[in-house]
Amino acid sequence: MKKFGTLCFTIFLLVGISCGDSGPKQRFLPPSTGGINSLMVVMDTELWKGGIGDKVREHFAAPILGLPRAEPKFTITQIPPQVFKGATAYSRSVLFVEQDSVSAAHIKTNMYAKPQKIAVVTGETYNDLAGNLDSIAGMAIAAFKKVEIAEAQRRFTRSLTKETAFEDEFGISLKVPSLYTVGKHEDNFVWMDIQIPKGSMNILAYEMPWDSFATDSTFVQDIVKMRDSIGKKYIPGPYDGTYMITEKAFSPYVFPALVGGKKAAETRGTWEIEGYPMAGPFVTYIINDKENNRKMVLEGFAFAPNEEKRDYMFQLEAILKTVEFKSGP
Incomplete structure (x- = not known):
């Protein structure tokens, strides 16, 4: 049986509220962190080593078209769910994958930091998880790329040329x-x-x-x-x-x-x-x-x-x- 803490964490990601909250609250969000084009993948290590991990890499580490040699869309760091807390949760682009009786695939915004995009994928079987990954991958990549472009622009607009x-x-x-x-x-x-x-x-x-x-x-x-x-x-x-x-x-x-x-x-x-x-x-x-x-x-x-x-x-x-x-x- 899944531990209550992990289940609560999954529900928090799915509905955007924490266990015990009576409703949404205004709260301070720290600035998100991470290198440009970095992606934090939060999933069990056994899943990462198996077919679901292969499916994640197929979509999110696919080579970028137009480059002379193969380079991945994102530089991926994988961590298990229990490590995703504190400063680790401030990552700007996050893919959260967990085996669960609830089948879902959607994208959350600014949950732990700002700006931040978290793509949530859950499912009970391999086919559920693989199908949900396939269904969300295009939207998630577009969302991650948009937030990464904005971050790149934020960094270089600190000092702009005066050339006209x-x-x-x-x-x-x-x-x-x-x-x-x-x-x-x-x-x-x-x-x-x-x-x-x-x-x-x-x-x-x-x-x-x-x-x-x-x-x-x-x-x-x-x-x-x-x-x-x-x-x-x-x-x-x-x-x-x-x-x-x-x-x-x-x-x-x-x-x-x-x-x-x-x-x-x-x-x-x-x-x-x-x-x-x-x-x-x-x-x-x-x-x-x-x-x-x-x-x-x-x-x-x-x-x-x-x-x-x-x-x-x-x-x-x-x-x-x-x-x-x-x-x-």
Whole structure:
């Protein structure tokens, strides 16, 4: 029989009140903790070592699309439920999985700290738990990513650049960390970058005509053509005649997105240098800015040979998603 304390803890997670409370109470919530893209998985160690743990890893440690080598969506730390208390419960992103007669899968907000998302999955059998994990995984990953993006933005907005190149050229604002500098500002093109160990992180902005992408059937090819033409014109390689292109071997991934309150296409893939062995990941947002009769293009790319690139690309994504559209270019 399940101990009352554990059952009470599960019910607390399910309904959001503690045992003995007569109703919700206003209480102080400490700031949440954890590294960016870290996920605390609270589940029995035996479950973690078995098929349910495999199911958790299948969803939450799956490789991120568009990176040159496999890196997981989240860095996972697993602890048993009895350890999830005190400061450990302040983790920002939490997945709680427990075998229980109650079958449930939902997401709670700011239960022990703020900001915080806790995905709760319970079930009596393997099939119950596996099915509930499958049903909640997409929503939980989206919720975790949203809170992680917000935390990344909170951290870098402590010190922002005073450069106004994006606003001057395109009528947009971006919250860019102060260490980024303008590397190139030409008609319809702005490039800011920052040096990192062994490489750089880069932000690009340019605009395309509203009718640049004629049909859905050629959308991906048109994106590649656009990126390659911009690379040839503005982004040289280390030697004459070399320049940035989209990796030839694999087509980029394209997803719908919402950026700056506007519909957009998110493109992820790998860039390379034509005629020279350099490469790295990129994320591009093609934003429908109908008010200004244009497609506003924002891109982040990283060069960090022999380094993990997930967190570099995540920060670039967080920066690009701070875009705000002013009155116009």
